[in-house]
Amino acid sequence: MSETIDIVITTIGSGSFLEHYADTLAESGARLVVIPDRKTPRSFYEACDKARGRGATIVSPDVEEQDRLLAKLGVPDLIPYDSDNRRNIGYLLSYLNGSAMAVSMDDDNLPIDSPFFDEHRVVLQGPVPHRVVSAGNGWFNACDLLEVSPCRVFPRGFPYGPRETPTEVTSTEEVADVRINAGLWLDDPDVDAVTRLAVRPRVTAYNGKPAVLARDTWCPVNSQNTAVHHDALPAYYFLRMGQPIGGAAVERFGDIFSGYFVAACAKHLGHSVRFGGPLVNHERNEHDLLNDLAIELPAIRFMDELLAWLREFELQGSDYREAYESLSHGLEDFAEQARGGAWSQEARAFLHRSAYLMRTWLSAVRRVDGG
Numbered sequence: 001m002s003e004t005i006d007i008v009i010t011t012i013g014s015g016s017f018l019e020h021y022a023d024t025l026a027e028s029g030a031r032l033v034v035i036p037d038r039k040t041p042r043s044f045y046e047a048c049d050k051a052r053g054r055g056a057t058i059v060s061p062d063v064e065e066q067d068r069l070l071a072k073l074g075v076p077d078l079i080p081y082d083s084d085n086r087r088n089i090g091y092l093l094s095y096l097n098g099s100a101m102a103v104s105m106d107d108d109n110l111p112i113d114s115p116f117f118d119e120h121r122v123v124l125q126g127p128v129p130h131r132v133v134s135a136g137n138g139w140f141n142a143c144d145l146l147e148v149s150p151c152r153v154f155p156r157g158f159p160y161g162p163r164e165t166p167t168e169v170t171s172t173e174e175v176a177d178v179r180i181n182a183g184l185w186l187d188d189p190d191v192d193a194v195t196r197l198a199v200r201p202r203v204t205a206y207n208g209k210p211a212v213l214a215r216d217t218w219c220p221v222n223s224q225n226t227a228v229h230h231d232a233l234p235a236y237y238f239l240r241m242g243q244p245i246g247g248a249a250v251e252r253f254g255d256i257f258s259g260y261f262v263a264a265c266a267k268h269l270g271h272s273v274r275f276g277g278p279l280v281n282h283e284r285n286e287h288d289l290l291n292d293l294a295i296e297l298p299a300i301r302f303m304d305e306l307l308a309w310l311r312e313f314e315l316q317g318s319d320y321r322e323a324y325e326s327l328s329h330g331l332e333d334f335a336e337q338a339r340g341g342a343w344s345q346e347a348r349a350f351l352h353r354s355a356y357l358m359r360t361w362l363s364a365v366r367r368v369d370g371g
Contacts, residue, residue: 001230004099005030005117008090011107012039013285015047018056020110025056028117031099033090034060038081059093069093073364078357080240084254087223087238088361095233096368100124102233104223104255108285112186113278119210120227122178122274130274132174134214137167138311142219142275143191144169146184147205156192156296157220157256159304176212176272179232180262183225184275185282190222192300193252193292203282210276215267218311221259225280228262235265235324237361239354245298245346252292253299257354260310265323268315302338302347309334321362328358 007021007030021032032051036044048060061069063081066089070076079088087104094102101123113119133140139162143153154163186203195201213219228236239257263273313330317323335351 001100002098004097005120006033006090006094006097006099006102007031007105008033008035008087008094008102009105009107010035010037010084010087010090011044012037013044013107014041015044017107017110018047018051018058022051022054022056023114024111024116027115030057030117031097032056032058033093033102034058035066035086035090036060036062037083037086038063061089061093070364073367075360075364078360078364080242083240083242085238085240091233091236091238092364092368095230095365099230101227101229103225103227105280106224108283109185109224109280110283111278112281116278119277120181120183123181123227123229125178127175127177129173130176130178130212130272131171131209132176132214132272133169133171133211133217135167135169135217137162137165138217139167140169140211140213140217140219140275142182142184142211143189145207145209145211145275146189146203147207148189148201148203150201151199153189153191153195153199153201155220156190156222157253157259157303159307160300161304171211177270178212178274179229179266179271180221180259180273181227182221182259182273182275183227183278183280185225185280188282188284190224190282193289193296194300197289197293206277206279208277210274212272212274213263218260218263218307219273219275220256221263221273223255223258224282225278226259232262232266232271232320234362234365235262235320235327237261237324237358240357243346243350243353245344245350252296253303256299260307261324261327262320264310264313264315264327265320268317268323269320298347302343305338305343306334309338321365325359325362328355331355331358
């Protein structure tokens with residue numbers, strides 16, 4: 001494993017965000033792995049050339065180069081075009097390079113803290129003392145680390161059941177081996193469309209008290225400012241969305257599924273997830289919030305029951321690849337057992353399809369590993 005740090009971003013924009021990364025890259029020596037798509041304009045490639053001229057290290061394969069990589073790894077049809085699922089190509093490039101960690105970002109996440117990577121390097125430290133939090137109901141709200149107006153909010157992907165009643169959170173100093181670090185955001189927090197439509201929240205400050213989740217405690221992990229150790233990347237596949245459930249195509253939860261699944265594997269292996277710094281400013285790209293709501297609702301409807309199962313499921317395996325494969329088979333069993341109003345035939349088919357794609361992803365990882 002090399003000491004390289006990768007920032008993985010997808011974009012269909014002009015590349016103007018690269019201006020905000022110049023200093024971050026210069027101070028750290030990190031690589032920027034930017035994955036364009038078929039809609040990405042020519043101006044993006046020009047912006048990359050300009051940034052390279054200022055000393056930035058940028059990997060930005062065009063679509064044809066991406067396709068050749070996927071074919072070489074034996075998964076030519078794994079990752080669709082015109083999709084945020086293309087982020088997986090960035091993860092593969094980071095894993096193929098043997099980089100120490102990959103930091104997943106969106107092109108509207110602009111680094112604030114400087115030096116930016118100091119706190120993300122927590123995933124490389126091994127077992128050290130941390131503030132470990134445990135919630136009475138098993139759910140910690142990472143947004144409670146932020147000052148938010150006009151009211152308390154929960155991160156996108158947080159189940160709705162545990163939101164209804166207050167829970168006691170205790171913290172102790174314990175040794176923990178962090179492998180996933182979820183950095184937080186100022187300005188526009190990563191909340192679901194229900195919350196954004198209702199209260200239009202804004203983050204004004206961070207309390208500066210990072211929290212590591214106890215083994216019995218969970219919180220959603222997204223793909224906005226999240227560092228993942230090299231060894232954990234095989235379990236961080238960004239699930240393919242766009243499949244119809246309940247009359248709508250489920251979207252905007254691919255990273256939420258991937259976050260929960262890698263967290264489950266980490267917990268199984270005795271590793272931990274941390275929330276806190278470094279911070280980014282989330283200058284959110286323009287969205288149709290009503291459309292966001294429509295495509296989030298199918299996943300929101302069945303997320304509580306899925307997460308109740310996930311928290312109890314006993315994974316098998318001695319590394320992230322084996323644990324993730326075990327999880328994929330468990331998902332298929334759960335899909336057949338799940339019942340209730342949220343579990344249409346389409347919802348069960350979504351889990352079966354996702355489990356198959358998770359194992360297809362692992363086949364590409366194994367090719368990288370030579371196995």
